[in-house]
Amino acid sequence: MPMDLSIEKINLEGTISSEIVKIIKDNLLNGNLRPGDKLPTEKELMEQIGVSRTPVREAVKILEAIGVIQIKRGEGMYITNNLSHFSLNPLIFSLILHSNDMEALIQFRQHFEVLLMNMIITKDDKDIHAIENVYQSQIDRMTTELSPAQLVEIDLEFHYAVLEATNNPFVIEIGKTIYEIIKPKMIHFKNSQSIERTLATHKFYLDLISGKREFDSTRIVQDMIKNNEEMVND
Structure with a gap:
């Protein structure tokens, strides 16, 4: 069952998709999310964070591209069980947050x-x-x-x-x-x-x-x- 994310106030000076990536990163680092955990659906993320569908989808694409999340057809989005040490490296997430x-x-x-x-x-x-x-x-x-x-x-x-x-x-x-x-x-x-x-x-x-x-x-x-x-x- 997907869990509620721990969400800090979004910084509107940056891109919304980058802020969503940061939310996932912070939840991984603080232990609220762990490998294998099921993420909320796109609709649930929109409701929890208070954003539109477009930035949610952009953030999902970024996280999937670097191997942080895995999308299982018909089941939903999951934190991958094969998180490398690099996936959570602050340098890597810093690059992601500036990738726009x-x-x-x-x-x-x-x-x-x-x-x-x-x-x-x-x-x-x-x-x-x-x-x-x-x-x-x-x-x-x-x-x-x-x-x-x-x-x-x-x-x-x-x-x-x-x-x-x-x-x-x-x-x-x-x-x-x-x-x-x-x-x-x-x-x-x-x-x-x-x-x-x-x-x-x-x-x-x-x-x-x-x-x-x-x-x-x-x-x-x-x-x-x-x-x-x-x-x-x-």
Whole structure:
């Protein structure tokens, strides 16, 4: 049976969906919610919190994307039994609460990815074969028949391969979380026309990592941010 949530006053200066995510986070941290617990329905959440359906659904999508809640068809929403230590990390929830600032999110992601490439380039024993293999497979697999969600999944395989090539567990965990948070926004603007841009971006990354292009971090970040802004606004 779903329980009533412990709810503090909502800060109306922020986005309502982010405030709902914060409510769930606080209830997990204070023990009012535990793994396996059933959550109130969307309608019940609307009534308990005093908000409309739209921000509730947005919050649910965010929480589902990062693995905090699980939706069981015909049964309802549950706190997952497989909560990782990262799901409740204050840093992760801080990223979630600020994820509606698209400009800042794009900027942060690009600086982070330049860090990844620099880490790989400066490794004495760098191995980029896995990244190259993913890129080559994407050329064949990214077709116009695929849905935006499918295109994003294939797109992210490349970025996960870059993460793994750093061999740094801190970077890998933070990177995975960043991509999970940004994934819903990527799906929103991903379409068949963006396939060529995606592949060109990945080829650019590969050329930088393999040393075929000069690594000028300032110029690279500027170019990457411009590319993502253009994609979002297309």
